[in-house]
Amino acid sequence: MNPDVQKKILQFESFMNDVLRADLAKLAEKLDSKNAEMAEFLELKSIIKTLKDTNVDKSGFKTKVDMGNNFYIQANIEDASNILLDVGLGHFVEFSLDEALTVIDVRLKLFQRQIDNLRKQIARTNAHIKLVLIGIKDLQDMT
Amino acid sequence: MDYQQLHLYQQSLLNQALTEGIKRNEEQSKVWSAYKERHKKIISGLEILPLELSTNCMVPIGKRALMKGKLVHTNEILICLGEGYFAKYTAAQAIALCNRRIKKSDDMLLNLEKERNLYEMRQILPLEQDVFGDGDRKDLVEHWDEQKLEDWRVQHRQREKEYHKKLSELKKQEKKEIKTEEDLLHRLDELELQEELEAEIDRLQEGHINFYGEELEEGEVYDESEEEEESSSDEATNEMLERELEKLQEIRIQKKLAVPPDSSLNVTDKKKQKEAKNIDDTFLNESPSIIINEILGKPPAVSKAEFESVEPTNEIREQRRNRERKVSFVEPYVQEKNNDDDETPLAKERRVSFIEQRLPSEDDSTEDFINEENEKEDDETIQIHFKHSDIDPQIAISAGNVIENPRDVYRLFDKPKSILKRSPNDLCAINNVSSLLECSADQEIEEDNVLPGASTYSIVVKDIQERKLEDPKTELDYPTDKPRRVSKFKLNRSGIKN
Numbered sequence: 001m002n003p004d005v006q007k008k009i010l011q012f013e014s015f016m017n018d019v020l021r022a023d024l025a026k027l028a029e030k031l032d033s034k035n036a037e038m039a040e041f042l043e044l045k046s047i048i049k050t051l052k053d054t055n056v057d058k059s060g061f062k063t064k065v066d067m068g069n070n071f072y073i074q075a076n077i078e079d080a081s082n083i084l085l086d087v088g089l090g091h092f093v094e095f096s097l098d099e100a101l102t103v104i105d106v107r108l109k110l111f112q113r114q115i116d117n118l119r120k121q122i123a124r125t126n127a128h129i130k131l132v133l134i135g136i137k138d139l140q141d142m143t
Numbered sequence: 144m145d146y147q148q149l150h151l152y153q154q155s156l157l158n159q160a161l162t163e164g165i166k167r168n169e170e171q172s173k174v175w176s177a178y179k180e181r182h183k184k185i186i187s188g189l190e191i192l193p194l195e196l197s198t199n200c201m202v203p204i205g206k207r208a209l210m211k212g213k214l215v216h217t218n219e220i221l222i223c224l225g226e227g228y229f230a231k232y233t234a235a236q237a238i239a240l241c242n243r244r245i246k247k248s249d250d251m252l253l254n255l256e257k258e259r260n261l262y263e264m265r266q267i268l269p270l271e272q273d274v275f276g277d278g279d280r281k282d283l284v285e286h287w288d289e290q291k292l293e294d295w296r297v298q299h300r301q302r303e304k305e306y307h308k309k310l311s312e313l314k315k316q317e318k319k320e321i322k323t324e325e326d327l328l329h330r331l332d333e334l335e336l337q338e339e340l341e342a343e344i345d346r347l348q349e350g351h352i353n354f355y356g357e358e359l360e361e362g363e364v365y366d367e368s369e370e371e372e373e374s375s376s377d378e379a380t381n382e383m384l385e386r387e388l389e390k391l392q393e394i395r396i397q398k399k400l401a402v403p404p405d406s407s408l409n410v411t412d413k414k415k416q417k418e419a420k421n422i423d424d425t426f427l428n429e430s431p432s433i434i435i436n437e438i439l440g441k442p443p444a445v446s447k448a449e450f451e452s453v454e455p456t457n458e459i460r461e462q463r464r465n466r467e468r469k470v471s472f473v474e475p476y477v478q479e480k481n482n483d484d485d486e487t488p489l490a491k492e493r494r495v496s497f498i499e500q501r502l503p504s505e506d507d508s509t510e511d512f513i514n515e516e517n518e519k520e521d522d523e524t525i526q527i528h529f530k531h532s533d534i535d536p537q538i539a540i541s542a543g544n545v546i547e548n549p550r551d552v553y554r555l556f557d558k559p560k561s562i563l564k565r566s567p568n569d570l571c572a573i574n575n576v577s578s579l580l581e582c583s584a585d586q587e588i589e590e591d592n593v594l595p596g597a598s599t600y601s602i603v604v605k606d607i608q609e610r611k612l613e614d615p616k617t618e619l620d621y622p623t624d625k626p627r628r629v630s631k632f633k634l635n636r637s638g639i640k641n
Contacts, residue, residue, distance in 0.1 A: 044205045065202055065214065067188055069181050070223030071237065075202045077212040084201065084209040092209060100208070 009139050016132040024125045031118040038111040045104045048083065048097050057081045057097055154269070161266045165259060172255045179248040182241045189241070192217045193234040327391050334384055562632050 051057050057080040064072040083100050084092040095103060192198070195217060202212035220237045221229050232240065546552055 040205060040207050044208050047204055047208075063202060063212070064221060065200070065212075067220075068185055069178075071185055071189075072221040072223075072229075073192065073214055074216045074219065074221075075200065075212045075214050076197075077202055077210050079211060082211065083204065084211075086207045 005139050005142065009136050012132050012136050012139070016129055016136075020125055020129045020132065024122060024129070027118055027122045027125060031115060031122065034111055034115050034118060038108060038115065041104050041107050041111065044085075045101065045108070048101055048104070051080055052097055157269075158266065161262050165262045165266075168255055168259045168262065172252055172259075175248045175251045175255065179245050179252070182245050182248070186238050186241045186245075189220070189234045189238050324391065331384065331388075331391075562630050 060076065060078040060080055063075050063077060065075045066072055080097075082094050082096060084094050085100055085103060087093050192214070196215075197217065198214040200212060200214050201209040204210050218234050220232050220234060222232055222237060222240065223229055546555065
């Protein structure tokens, strides 16, 4: 076997394992987190929608607050017309329910785009890995 | 695979397992410590919350949003117990629950720490102590198969048998020893020696007590206590002595039977007397011979020299007996009495009294004691020598219902007793019954009573003569007759009583 080819195969393999697969793992992680965030916003959106639908935004409602470790204390929410939204970096902005809905929609669109981008990146990385594998195979076949 | 390689592989595997274990342990401990921390936080919150009726707060809606709200019912806390079950607690109860959970987590943490120590020890120990260092350490192997085990069992059984045989032989020997008279005496001596020693020890102890405790006045008090102690401690030995002496008696009776009555009648006579006296001295039993002595006062004096000259063999026997007795403590009184009358009576008294000391537990001891005393005072030196009269014993074999001598009594009344009820006319039967009743009492006394009157002297002397003459027969007869003379009914009754 050609030692150069041997060397090349080794290089390709190391590249594939150390770079491409690591990238792929990272991207997958990012995708997961984005998906989770999106899910949260979707949940929030549905909550706000139900709040609006049931007209409790005027009358207020009761709920249970988790203190941690599943210790719940009852809480009364008298004014449900306003809601504070997390806008990132630990900052909360007060919106009315409708405003909150539009903000959430914008956020959701953003998330969607990010996720799409991530998916593309992941697909590309996968293609790279495939290519490298084929290249390695070709090299081995050559010898 | 090479052994070395295998060994290394094993070691690496072990190490891997151990590190894994440690990792897991760490994770667990982290989890538990976090759990503990969370609960601590909750406790701090719960301590504050119930102080106010309601609190303004931001209520989380999902994870990304908050809403302004108010905490109400601050003393009512809903707690998830797991598996979807909830319990409503007050704040205090919730705090208690938290404390319980913290304790549990503490326990868990402690156990985890122990586990970690174990793992670390296991990791470090092989390196430090070089447990797996060399492959040349050998296992402990014992080659021991079924066959060998079986063999061993057989051997063991054999040895056991041998041991038991030896044991039984030893026991037999011990038993054998007490078959002859000499052995018996020997045994008696041993027992007496033992007794003496014990008494000595007691005395010594007593002395110690005296020495260390308050001083007792010498003499009576001291002696009394000693006596009491002796009596209590020697009771067992006394019983043993009693048994031995009974045996002795039996043996002597047998011997006596063996001796032809004509040739050595004197000897047997004397022997018997002495024996009776022996027993009386040792056991203080109230038996006729003592009474006889007392009644007699002075017997028809046959001097000792004369007595001995009558039978040359007699002397030898006497000597032997004396020799035998010299070792014994029980019979010194008799011995000395027989041998020399001139001895100082003081010493004798002491010795006799020593015997008495040991037997205060006997029922009739006091009475006998008096008897003895009387005897001593009256006839300290009195010897009773019995000798056959020159006249040949003429045993009148009387016919009919006339009772002339004891033999007749047995001849007449020694019949199987019917268990049938007697008719009132049956005179003879009544007689029979009464005589039977008497028969159950002491034989000699009965004989005395039955003999037709004369002077007391003649009664006694004759009585003894007759008895001696009859002795072989009667003595032989007694054991065989006894069961015959007692009716079944009576036997049954006595059996029940016993």
